[in-house]
Amino acid sequence: MGLLGILIGLGLLIWLAFRGWSVLLLAPLGALVAAVFAREPVLAHWTQTFMNGGAGFFARFFPLFLLGALFGKLMEDSGSVTAIADFMMRRLGKDHAILAVVIAGALITYGGVSLFVAFFVLVPMAQELFRSTGIPRRLIPAAIVLGTSTFTMSALPGTPSIQNAIPMPFFGTTPFAAPGLGIVASAIMLCFGVWWLRRVAAAARRSGEGFGEGTPATPESLASDDRLRERATVGREFDPAEIVRGRHAEAGPPIMVAVLPLAVVVLVNLSMTLLILPALDLGFLSDDRWGGISSSAVSGVWAVVTALAAAVATVVVLNFRRLPTLRATMDAGANASVLPAVAVASLVGFGAVVAAMPAFEVVRDWVLGIGGGPLVSIAVATNILAALTGSASGGLTIALDALGSTYLMRAQETGLDPALLHRVAVIGAGTLDSLPHNGAVVTLLAVCGSTHGESYRDIVIVGIIGALLALSVVIVLGTILGSF
Known part of the structure; x- marks a missing residue:
């Protein structure tokens, strides 16, 4: 009965979430259903197990949600994201239209800009570029997914995505875990994806298919769509309702000014990870006052938080006069982080x-017993x-x-580098999360009018x-060569 309760609770969560119900209600409901079937104390699981689990996630990662959403909103309202995307598409031009969209999306998101902010900037530019080159409109969502939601989210070393940060407290790793394997995985995703899109575009050209027709959704219509908002906030780390708040700059910055905050994210993240934090004496963290933890449990998150904070300050300083309503923009960015963070915490x-x-012991034994090693x-x-959750982070x-903890223990027993576990786990989470019910997929299709x-x-x-x-290549290489 316990296993049946888990399945029923999960089924309710998936079915009602797909229909637009709030995960803030569905997650505790599904958990309580599982507890009832297992004849476990319901209220104790709600207030102790459920809330402690969600609160632990929120405590560890809310600073990343907050600073990531704030940085994305400031970059958008300052015109920096538009300037970067426009520059890339003009430089690569019609001859490399697909690659221009992919690289523009990759540059923006690897620099720390929130996914939904990137959507609303990239889609209009991609539509203009694809229309002028006769590439079908139906390929725009895939091109944007390739640039924003694959290798820059899960594989590229140092990416400030929340997905890349999640394994760090568990494994004591850094944002640059297994950098060589991450670069290999990124190259495979990029090359395979661009090859496929070019192949489909060439076939469409031979068959006489043109750009096509569609009705893209406006930011205002998406912000007012409560059902879409509920699904979107579980899928990624920005509340679409805040995209229309604040005011956009009348003219964007020069390209070097626009790119500098992205460079700050990468450089500060790298410096904190490799130079600054290792040189500091963080032994005080072992005191009960700080939770009795090791420096490795927090240093990875600290590196990303510092990088995003430095980038936020850089955007404000460089674009102060271009941000006509700075307070409103910053309020919108901060507010955009809350619902996604609480929604994912509820899933946790x-x-x-x-x-x-x-009954979960049955599931645990099955997962751990899968052949091929950890x-x-x-x-x-x-x-x-x-x-199942439609959320890579969740x-x-x-x-x-x-x-x-079990995987970490097995890694220590077998001499497996935890950095390899980190990279495999993150890439694994960034695969089947893109099933049809994923909030980011649904939102992107609506923005594209597809x-x-x-x-x-x-x-x-x-x-x-x-x-x-x-992922398969990384597992094979990691098994043979270890982490690099």
């Missing part, structure tokens, strides 16, 4: 209750949970909360198949 609370059920096991676990945290029937096949190829191919 649900996972904590499920992991506490006696790398294959952790890849399968993160894939499945990200797919699925990854649930998997590591339940099994992270449907699942028109564009989802190509999203699957570049966002799932390419990522699974890269």
Whole structure:
């Protein structure tokens, strides 16, 4: 009965979330259903297990949600994101239209700009470029997914994405975990995705297919769509309702000024990880006052938080006169972080209750018993949970909360570098999270004026198949050569 309760609770969560119900209600409901079937104390699991699990996630990662959303909103309202995307598309031009969209998206998101901010800037430019070159409109969502939601989210070393930060407290790793393998995975995703999109575009040209027609959604219409908002905030780390608040600069900055905050994110992150934090005496963290933790449990998060904070300050200083309503912009960025953080924390609370059920031992034993060793096991676990929740960050945290300590112990026993576990787990979470119910996928299709029937096949190829191919290569190389 306990296992049946877990399945029913999960089924309710998936079904009602897809229909637009708030995960803030569904996650505790699903957890309580699981507890009832297992004949466990319901109220104790709600106030102790569920809330402690969700609060732990919120305490560890809310600074990243806050600074990431704030940075993205400041970059958008200052005109910096538009300037960067426009520069890339003009430089690469019509001859490399697909690559221009992909690289523009990659540059923006690797620099720390929130995904939904990137959507609203990239889509109009991609539409103009694709229309002028006769590339079908239906390929725009896949091109944007490839640039914003694959290698820059899960594989590229140092990426400030929340997904890349989640394994750090569990494994004591850094944002640059397994950099060589991350670069290999990034190259596979990028090359495979661009090859596929060019192949489809060439076939469309031969068949006489043109740009096509569609009705893109406006930021205002998306901000007022409560059902879409609920699904979107679980999928990524920015509340779409805040995209229309504040005021956009009348003229954007020069390209060097626009790019500098992105460079600050990368350089400060790298400096904190490799130079500054290792040189500091952080032994005081072992005191009970600070939770009795090791420096490795927080140094990775500290590096990303410092990098984003420095980038926020850089944007404000460089674009002070271009931000006509600075307070409103910063308020919108801060507010945009809250609902996504609480929504993902609720999913983590649900996972904590499920992991506490006696019947979960069956699931744990099955996952840990998967052949191929801990790398294959952790890849399968993160894939499945990200797919079920429709959230890479939620699925990854649930998997590591339940099994992270076991994987770390097995890695230590076998001499496996935790950095390799980190990279495999993050890439694994960034594959099947892009199933049709994913909030980011639904939002992107709406922004592009496309449907699942028109564009989802190509999203699957570049966002799932390419990522699974890269994940397989990383597992094979990591098993043979170890982490590098």
